[in-house]
Amino acid sequence: MRTDRITVVIITRDRRDQLLRTLAQMTALPDAAPIIVVDNGSSDGTADAVATHFAKVELIRSSDNLGALGRNLAVERVRTPYVAFCDDDTQWQPGALTRAADLLDAYPGLGSVTGRCLVAPDLHEDPITPELRDSPIAGPDWLPGPALLGVMAALSAFRVRAFEEVGGFSRRLWFAGEEELLALDLAARGWWMCWIEDMVIHHEPSRARDATHRRRLGIRNTLWTLWLRRPARSAARRTAVVLRSAPTDRTTLAAVFAALRGLPWVLRERKVLPARIEAGLLLLEDSQRDSPARRYVG
Structure with missing residues (x-):
């Protein structure tokens, strides 16, 4: 069941134990995919722990904190047509990676798909969900879910060609809300993005954050x-x-x-x-x- 159409990219910094839990879950999926981890200059032994416990995971060690640009660095090494971004505190659920790849296969005009986020420990829907499910953006009839003009990186899979076409994440923004500019540039280039109800990702918000x-x-x-x-x-x-x-x-x-x-x-x-994007x-x-x-x- 392993899918070779999509690669998982995870950026991390100083969250060793949480990352190891996430990698244990992601590598055990029935539709597990190749994984690239970018360690953004951790000081807690994260990179060594990944190398020791997950030899099949490709590891990029950065001496600096690259923020979201770590994803750009990883995508340069991706050899599959699609990439799924995952944070060290999110876990794609069984079938979600396959669902993303199937949709991107089926709809060539689709640049990105974003899944439904359930927040641990009680697995309630993330507060962003109503915005995505009830998006008022008008999309073409073929679109398999509500059209979006914004994405959440750790809940989304992208067509690598579309991601590279807009230059990936902005080096200027670095981190925090970096997805908004990327999504707008995808839309301006004519790529569609949508939300998928049955593509599920769990989020266990880390306490190690400023x-x-x-x-x-x-x-x-x-x-x-x-x-x-x-x-x-x-x-x-x-x-x-x-x-x-x-x-x-x-x-x-x-x-x-x-x-x-x-x-x-x-x-x-x-x-x-373009005016059509501004109207949306x-x-x-x-x-x-x-x-x-x-x-x-x-």
């Missing part, structure tokens, strides 16, 4: 994405929405200053989305405004 740092990066990256791709009026309006929804504290202030410092390169690299983003604003998954916390 929520405050992640919030700062998330706000910065959201602002950069707005300024890079949205028309001026929409970018200004959405910037105000983001800042109103964020806590008034030093972390938010630091995020805004970091975003402003990036304005020179943002203006140089700005490329406004406008349709998403109500559900995003009310979504508990988009509250800035930490």
Whole structure:
């Protein structure tokens, strides 16, 4: 049952025990796929533990924390037509990898499929689920699920050709909300993305995370994405929405200053989305405004 149409890519940093649990589950799947792990400069022996316990897993040791760019590095080594991203605290469930590969086989215009996330320990649906299931984006009749204009990396599989066509994850954004720009660029290139109810991934949120740092990066990256791709009026309006929804504290202030410092390169690299994509983003604003998954916390 092993599938050789898709490769799993996992980025990790200083979460040895959780990664080892994830690898044990992923390598035991009935439809297990080749796995590439990128260790982003861990100091807890993660890379050595992977090499010792999972000899068949391809390991990339980075001396630096590459963030999401570690995925780009891994995709350069992928030899299958599709890649599934997995975090060290997510686990694709039996049949999910095969389901992703089957869909990408069947629909050549499909650039990415995103699965249904269940959160451990009680396996409730992730709060982002209603946004995906009830997406108002109009897609072609052939699309096998609700059309999306955004993805969650650890819940998604991509056509490698589409991923490479848009340059993968932005080196500027590095990490936290890095998927948004990637998804918009895929859509602008004519690739479709959709949500698949029966492609299930479990998420066991790690306690080893710096929520405050992640919030700062998330706000910065959201602002950069707005300024890079949205028309001026929409970018200004959405910037105000983001800042109103964020806590008034030093972390938010630091995020805004970091975003402003990036304005020179943002203006140089700005490329406004086609009108059809902007129209879709406008349709998403109500559900995003009310979504508990988009509250800035930490």
